[in-house]
Amino acid sequence: MSFWQAVNLAINAIKSNKLRAFLTMLGVIIGVGSVIALVALAKGSTQQVTNQIQSMGTNLITVMITGRGSQTTFTYEEALELGKKPGIVATAPVSSGSVTVKYGNKTKTTTVEGTNAEYEQVRNTHVQSGRFILPIDVEYRQKVCLLGTEVAQELFGNSNPVGETVKINGANFLVVGLLESKGTSMGGSSDNKVIIPITTAESLLKNRGVRTIYFQAESPESVNQAITLLEASLLKKFKYTDKSKDTTNTYRVMNQTEMLSTVNQVTGTLTLMLGGIAGISLLVGGIGIMNIMLVSVTERTKEIGIRKAIGARRRDIMAQFLVESVVLSGIGGLAGIILGIGASSLLGKILNIPAWPSFGTTIMAFGFAVLVGIFFGIYPAGKASRLNPIEALRYE
Numbered sequence: 001m002s003f004w005q006a007v008n009l010a011i012n013a014i015k016s017n018k019l020r021a022f023l024t025m026l027g028v029i030i031g032v033g034s035v036i037a038l039v040a041l042a043k044g045s046t047q048q049v050t051n052q053i054q055s056m057g058t059n060l061i062t063v064m065i066t067g068r069g070s071q072t073t074f075t076y077e078e079a080l081e082l083g084k085k086p087g088i089v090a091t092a093p094v095s096s097g098s099v100t101v102k103y104g105n106k107t108k109t110t111t112v113e114g115t116n117a118e119y120e121q122v123r124n125t126h127v128q129s130g131r132f133i134l135p136i137d138v139e140y141r142q143k144v145c146l147l148g149t150e151v152a153q154e155l156f157g158n159s160n161p162v163g164e165t166v167k168i169n170g171a172n173f174l175v176v177g178l179l180e181s182k183g184t185s186m187g188g189s190s191d192n193k194v195i196i197p198i199t200t201a202e203s204l205l206k207n208r209g210v211r212t213i214y215f216q217a218e219s220p221e222s223v224n225q226a227i228t229l230l231e232a233s234l235l236k237k238f239k240y241t242d243k244s245k246d247t248t249n250t251y252r253v254m255n256q257t258e259m260l261s262t263v264n265q266v267t268g269t270l271t272l273m274l275g276g277i278a279g280i281s282l283l284v285g286g287i288g289i290m291n292i293m294l295v296s297v298t299e300r301t302k303e304i305g306i307r308k309a310i311g312a313r314r315r316d317i318m319a320q321f322l323v324e325s326v327v328l329s330g331i332g333g334l335a336g337i338i339l340g341i342g343a344s345s346l347l348g349k350i351l352n353i354p355a356w357p358s359f360g361t362t363i364m365a366f367g368f369a370v371l372v373g374i375f376f377g378i379y380p381a382g383k384a385s386r387l388n389p390i391e392a393l394r395y396e
Helices: 003-016 018-055 076-082 135-139 149-156 198-205 220-241 256-299 301-309 314-351 359-385 389-394
Strands: 060-065 088-103 106-115 127-130 144-147 165-168 171-179 193-197 212-217 251-255
Touching: 003 018, 003 314, 018 256, 018 314, 018 359, 060 220, 076 088, 076 198, 076 220, 088 149, 088 198, 106 149, 106 198, 135 198, 144 149, 144 165, 149 171, 171 193, 193 198, 212 220, 220 251, 256 301, 256 314, 256 359, 301 314, 314 359
Parallel strands: 106 193, 144 171
Antiparallel strands: 060 212, 060 251, 088 106, 088 165, 088 212, 127 171, 144 193, 165 171
């Protein structure tokens, strides 16, 4: 018996029991669809986070002071001095806090970041209208601000806020710029913030300490050298100011490479876990195929006896039932691909994630479905091929 004859017999057998065949394939359909959709979502999330990290700035180095007390902070001048290391081309200290912004009868609670003019370059943050903070704003403690798009939308609607005056914690500030939208990042919305000069923030927040400093290295090759020099200065400062404590937990120095590596490790593990969980339903679908094939062998015992009596060989019977199992899993796999592509597209739009299944994942899921059909079809096919033709003909 040729392969295509076996396929034709398998299709006819499936057609004769359409509902049973569909219910049998359902496990495979759900399994393949789940693998494709979940892996696509995981990879889309990874890409989204990677893009967000890269959009933070080029060759970015972040120093975060995590200790407590006045002795574990920098002044603005000390932060600038720390940035005068070989390989560092720009320094942007940040003093942040929560504030209330008011315009007319509209109020918005948001985050304020006090910084300098180099923040625009270091953090790759630009304006869509107006201007950024200037050195003169920092020097003379000007009450000027830039609004994130989320804050501007809530206070001004679709109107351009540049040139308007808002109240931040009761003080009047002139809006000099509207920031470009950067979307949502790991820390929340990047558009829900206000930027003001760091010297003005010290007065507004009543806090002269700087706990976050962003540096831009000259090139990717100079990042490690700059980090080594920064860590040496940090260790010297905090050991001197607080000799009684372990300074290793007082500060953290991070760069984009480390952040991307951590994200890739976490999301890689998550992708494998999601794929494995979805793969379990494929195995369940395979068990369903084996179960229904055993039922089919029992129902068609007389047919098997007749085929053997007229000359069908053992391998012909085995091929017939094995091919039927593979056809079931293959059709289920194709339907699962359609389901997976549709589900990933829909969930991607709902969750705002660029989720589109890769060709490799789709082929892998379909191939696994076919292998499941072969594996779980071998036993029923073998059982059918071993039937005694005389006993089979007697079966009612």
